[in-house]
Amino acid sequence: MKGIDISAWQDNIDWQAVKDAGIEFVIIKLGETDNLDSMFIQHANNAVAAGLEIGIYYYASATSEVEAQQEADWVDAQIKQYLNGVNPKMGIWYDMEDSNIESFGVDITALCSAFISQLQTIGYNYVGVYSSYNWLTNGNIDTLQLDVPYWCAQYNFECNFNHTNLKIWQYTDGLSISGINFDGNEYYE
Numbered sequence: 001m002k003g004i005d006i007s008a009w010q011d012n013i014d015w016q017a018v019k020d021a022g023i024e025f026v027i028i029k030l031g032e033t034d035n036l037d038s039m040f041i042q043h044a045n046n047a048v049a050a051g052l053e054i055g056i057y058y059y060a061s062a063t064s065e066v067e068a069q070q071e072a073d074w075v076d077a078q079i080k081q082y083l084n085g086v087n088p089k090m091g092i093w094y095d096m097e098d099s100n101i102e103s104f105g106v107d108i109t110a111l112c113s114a115f116i117s118q119l120q121t122i123g124y125n126y127v128g129v130y131s132s133y134n135w136l137t138n139g140n141i142d143t144l145q146l147d148v149p150y151w152c153a154q155y156n157f158e159c160n161f162n163h164t165n166l167k168i169w170q171y172t173d174g175l176s177i178s179g180i181n182f183d184g185n186e187y188y189e
Contacts, residue, residue, distance in 0.1 A: 001025055001189065003090070003168070004175065004182040005057065008039040015050040017178040025053040025090045025187060027151075027168075030078055032059035041082055055090025056083075057130055060097075063104045065114035072118035079124075090187070091167070092119060093130040093151055096141060108135075109142040116148055130170075133161050151185075159186075 002022050006013070007029035018026075026047045029037040037043075040056075047054050058075050062068035075092065079085060094115045096108060112129050119127045128149030135141055136152055143150065143163055151168040152161040159169040168187050175184035 001053075001187040003027065003185040003187055004177075005029070005170065005185060006039075006043055006182065008037050010043075010180055010182065011039060013043075013046065013180060014178040015046050015052075019050055019052070021177045023052065023177075025055065025185075027055040027057055027090055027093065027185070029095075030056040030058050030075060033061055034074055036078060036082075040078075044082065053089045055088045055093065057093040057095045059095045060101065060111065060115070062111050062115070063101060063106050065110055068111040068114035069118040072115045072122075076119065076122050076124075087124050087126060089126075091126040091128055091149060091151075092124055093128055095130045097131055097135060097153075102140065108140050109145050112141060112146055112148070116146075128165075128167060130168075133159075136161055136163075153183075 001024045003025035004023055005027040028040060028043045030040055031037045062071050094112055096112055116127045130151040131141055133152055133154035136143055149165050149167040150163055152159055152166060153170040155172055168185050170183050170185050172184040175182045
């Protein structure tokens with residue numbers, strides 16, 4: 001399946017053009033820290049109205065496991081408020097790429113685990129980690145310890161992250177549809 005991911009950086013989207021380009025799903029930025037992405041509600045409503053499957057992502061900033069659990073609780077509250085508690089079919093993704101987190105010297109794998117475990121305990125069944133190929137393969141995130149779905153960003157002609165739980169490959173940040181640039185994604189069913 002072909003998809004895009006979007007945030008407040010993309011506005012005035014021509015949703016019919018997106019569908020006509022063969023896009024079947026969209027993963028929408030929910031927010032970061034305690035801030036809802038300014039376009040989340042509009043993007044979610046428009047994507048659903050266009051008949052696209054949706055997922056959401058949350059940009060991580062936690063530097064402790066307790067903070068990661070609090071981020072998960074915030075995500076849950078937003079899903080309940082804006083998506084009527086429905087588990088998004090294309091997943092809930094913990095966007096782990098902020099170099100500031102890395103600079104704290106914390107166990108990034110433990111942060112991911114705390115966020116995901118908290119949401120799974122609440123009852124969400126499709127929660128995973130988004131990160132770059134570099135972070136997923138250089139030890140920042142120990143994928144041998146963390147048995148979760150992965151969404152790998154690697155702008156290349158193929159995805160070299162050969163993990164059995166690879167679900168989505170973000171292959172470009174330059175997918176142009178109707179004059180707007182999107183991140184292009186491939187979902188592996």
